[in-house]
Amino acid sequence: MRASYEYHRLMSTTKQRAGIFAVLGAALCFGTTGTTQQLGVPDISPVAVASARLICGSLFLFFFAYFQRHSRGQVRMPARDLIICGVGIGMYQLTFFSAVHSTGIAIATVTALGAAPTLSAIVAYLLMGEKPQKNWYLGTSITILGIVLVGTTNGVASFNGKGVALAVLAGFGFAVFNVVCRRSLARGAQDMWLTATTFGVAALVSSPFLFTQNPEWILTSKGFLTVLWLGLITTSIGYVLFMYGLKRIESSLAATVVLAEPATATILAAVVIGEKLTLQSYLGIAIVASGILYLSRKSSN
Structure with a gap:
């Protein structure tokens, strides 16, 4: 009896560890975007780069989905939801790349990632009638404070309203994708096929x-x-790893591990691109991370 208990505990631990490493790998992939x-x-x-990424990424996702065709099942996302999801993820890609171009990697990444959980709750309320918990307001306030700190790291005068707005729109696009996809996943839709078709529409x-x-630039080596x-890497493998991890760990733990994305993006921005980051930048990033953690913990209770 004890041997059986130890076996199941070991398997559970192994499953969780695999999930953590998968989500961490996804975050590292996302962070290089x-x-x-x-x-x-x-x-x-x-926007041309974003479009090329979506076309390339969707082809690879369909390639991966092909190998899981036998476990696809009968549940499909409704055509209306598929279009909404595709438009959402398309908006996310187009506005995120524009935000990076306008305001820099660190600010764009932190703003989009920080806005997504807050906007997901709003989208869930509008589309599904799910009312945010009272604690959502505090978590949102914390996240907004962090975004403002990151955006004004070089002074209020340096605040790039256009870039931040584009990053928030990116967060909104991802929120639409997240909420509507979650509804179909709950009905039993296969995650790999759902992701591939959504990105295909996008x-x-x-x-x-x-x-x-x-588009001749695509034919150059760079x-x-x-x-x-x-x-x-950042689309196909990233999302495959993320979906694999979500099946094995709780969403709150996944939200914690995926915070490696802004950390990766910030470090690469500073080391590779040469973006200047101040103490206020790191403080803002830490506050955004705290807000996301708070929101994910409350949503899982």
């Missing part, structure tokens, strides 16, 4: 933006490697 754009193709239109929606300038990394 802004740096890859700025290092690889800084002079290319950010690729179609964003495809006109690929031609905001001549352009090709940038799109390949963004599509394969």
Whole structure:
């Protein structure tokens, strides 16, 4: 009896550890997005880069989904929800890359990631009637304070309203994707197929933006490697790892581990790109992280 208990405990621990490492790997993949754009193709239109990333990423996601076709099941996301999700993730990609181009990697990443949980609660209320808990207001206030600190790190006069607004829109797009996808997952839809089809719609929606300038830049060595990394690593492998991890650990723990994303983005921005960060920047990032942790802990209770 004791041997059986020890076996199940070991299996549970192994499962959780695998989930943690998967989400951590996803966060590290996500965290390289802004740096890859700025290092690889800084002079290319950010919406063109976002569109190329979605097209490349969706192709790889469909490739991965093909190997799980036998476990796809019969549950499908309704066409209306699929379009909403695709538009949401398309908005996220287009506005996030534009925010990075406008206000820098650290501010864009922290703002988008910090806004997403707050906006998810608003979207869930509007679409599904889920009222936010009272503690949501405190968590949101903490997160907003952190975003303001990060955005005004070089003084109030340096606050880039356009860049921050774009990052908030990115957070809103991800919130729509998160809430609507969660509804279909709860009904039994397969996560891999759902993600692939959603990104496929997003690729179609964003495809006109690929031609905001001549797409010949993709055929250059830097352009090709940038799109390949963004599509394969930061999109396909990142989301596959994230979904794998979510099946094995609680969402609150996943929210904690995924905070490695802004940490990765900030470190790469400072070391590789040379973005200047002050004590206020790090304080703001810490406050945003605290707000996200508070929101995730309360939502899991």
